[in-house]
Amino acid sequence: MRLRTLRPLAVDTLIAVAMTVVAVLLGQESRAQGWPELDTRAYVLIALAHLPVALRGRRPLGVFAVVQAAALVHATLGYWPVVCTFGSMLALYTVASVRPLRTALVCAACMTAVWVYAGVVSHTPSMASVLGQALLYCSVLVWFGHLARRAAELPRRLRAEQAERARRAVAEERARIARELHDVVAHHMSVVSVQAGLARFVFDSDPAKARSALGTIADTSGEALEELRRMLQVLREEDPEAPERAPMPTLDRLGELLDRVRAGGLPVDLVVEGTARPLPPGVELCAYRVVQEALTNALKHAGPARARVELHYGAHELTVRVTDDGEGADPARVPAGGGHGLIGMRERAKLYGGTIAVGPRSEGGFEVRLTLPASAADHGRRGAPETER
Incomplete structure (x- = not known):
C-alpha cells in the first residue's frame, strides 16, 4: 500500500x-x-x-x-x-x-x-477574448475531469455489485442447504426415538438387543449433533410460503439422475469402487447434489461429450469424481457472478469437512472431485479444510 x-x-x-x-x-x-x-x-x-x-x-x-x-x-x-x-x-x-x-x-x-x-x-x-478563453478552458477541464471521475467510479461500483450478488448467492444457497439439513436431523431423531423405544421394550428380556439399540442411539445421536452444529452455522429464516419439500435424494437414487441426464443428450457411465454401504444422510445428500450440479454443467457447457461418474467407498471416506471429455478449457464451464452451482458445491463440501477440486483436465474435458468423511467420527479425525484448484 x-x-x-x-x-x-x-x-x-x-x-x-x-x-x-x-x-x-x-x-x-x-x-x-x-x-x-x-x-x-x-x-x-x-x-x-x-x-x-x-x-x-x-x-x-x-x-x-x-x-x-x-x-x-x-x-x-x-x-x-x-x-x-x-x-x-x-x-x-x-x-x-x-x-x-x-x-x-x-x-x-x-x-x-x-x-x-x-x-x-x-x-x-480585448476582455471578450479573455473571458471566452477562461470559459472555454474551464469547461474543457471540468468536463474531462468529470469523465475521469466517472470512469474511476465505474469499476468500484461494479466490484461492489458483484460482491453483493455473491453475498446473496451464498446466503440463498446456505439457506437451501440448512433446510435440507433440517430434514437430515429429523431423520436422525426418528431413528433415535425408535431405537430408544426398542431398548426399553427388550431391556429385561433381551439385553443383547437392548445394548445394540443403545449403540445405534449413541452413533445416530452423535451424527445428529454434528448435523445440528452444521445447521446452526448456515440457518436462515425459512420462507413460510415455500412449497412442500420432496424426499431427500440419496446415492441409491443416482441411477434415476443419470437416466434423466442421458435422456437430455449426455451419455453417462457409472463406476462404483469398493463396497457400497449406507452413509449418513447428509453425506449422501451432499454427494448427490455435487454429482447433480456437475452433470448439469456438463449438459449445458460441455458440448458433444461423454461423462463418467465414479464413486469410491473407502474405509473412512467417500470419493466422488465426475469427468467429461467436452470443452473443459472453456472458462464458461466454471460458474461465476450469477451462477450458484460452484458456490453450492463449495458450501456443501465445507459443511461436511470435505475437499473439492473443480477445473479443466490436462488431457481435455472437465473434472469435479469431491472427498467426504464417511461419518462424523471420520470428520473429526480428518479436520481437513476445503481445497480448490
Whole structure:
C-alpha cells in the first residue's frame, strides 16, 4: 500500500517540477511580450503557483486554493499572467476528477474570475477574448475531469455489485442447504426415538438387543449433533410460503439422475469402487447434489461429450469424481457472478469437512472431485479444510 501511494506522489512531483521549469522559461519572454521582467518575487510566486501540484492527489482543494492565490498575487503585481496558468489548470482538472461536479463548477468559476481579474488589472484591450478563453478552458477541464471521475467510479461500483450478488448467492444457497439439513436431523431423531423405544421394550428380556439399540442411539445421536452444529452455522429464516419439500435424494437414487441426464443428450457411465454401504444422510445428500450440479454443467457447457461418474467407498471416506471429455478449457464451464452451482458445491463440501477440486483436465474435458468423511467420527479425525484448484 505504501508503494502505491508513493508512485503517484513521485509522478506528480515530476509534473510539478516540469511545469515550474516551463513557466520559468516562458517568463524569460516577459519583456519581449511587453511585461515586466521577472525578479526574485516573481520566481517565488511562480514556484507557489506550480510546486504544490505535487500534492494534488492528497489535498486537491487545498492545492487549488494555493495556486489560485499565487496566480492572483502574481497578476496583481503586474507580471505576465500567462506564466502562472499551468498549475491552475491542472489543479482544476484534479478537483473535477475527484470531487462532485458542483464543487468543480465552483472552482471553475473562481478560476474564471481570477483570469478576468488579471485581464482587468493588466488593461487587456480585448476582455471578450479573455473571458471566452477562461470559459472555454474551464469547461474543457471540468468536463474531462468529470469523465475521469466517472470512469474511476465505474469499476468500484461494479466490484461492489458483484460482491453483493455473491453475498446473496451464498446466503440463498446456505439457506437451501440448512433446510435440507433440517430434514437430515429429523431423520436422525426418528431413528433415535425408535431405537430408544426398542431398548426399553427388550431391556429385561433381551439385553443383547437392548445394548445394540443403545449403540445405534449413541452413533445416530452423535451424527445428529454434528448435523445440528452444521445447521446452526448456515440457518436462515425459512420462507413460510415455500412449497412442500420432496424426499431427500440419496446415492441409491443416482441411477434415476443419470437416466434423466442421458435422456437430455449426455451419455453417462457409472463406476462404483469398493463396497457400497449406507452413509449418513447428509453425506449422501451432499454427494448427490455435487454429482447433480456437475452433470448439469456438463449438459449445458460441455458440448458433444461423454461423462463418467465414479464413486469410491473407502474405509473412512467417500470419493466422488465426475469427468467429461467436452470443452473443459472453456472458462464458461466454471460458474461465476450469477451462477450458484460452484458456490453450492463449495458450501456443501465445507459443511461436511470435505475437499473439492473443480477445473479443466490436462488431457481435455472437465473434472469435479469431491472427498467426504464417511461419518462424523471420520470428520473429526480428518479436520481437513476445503481445497480448490
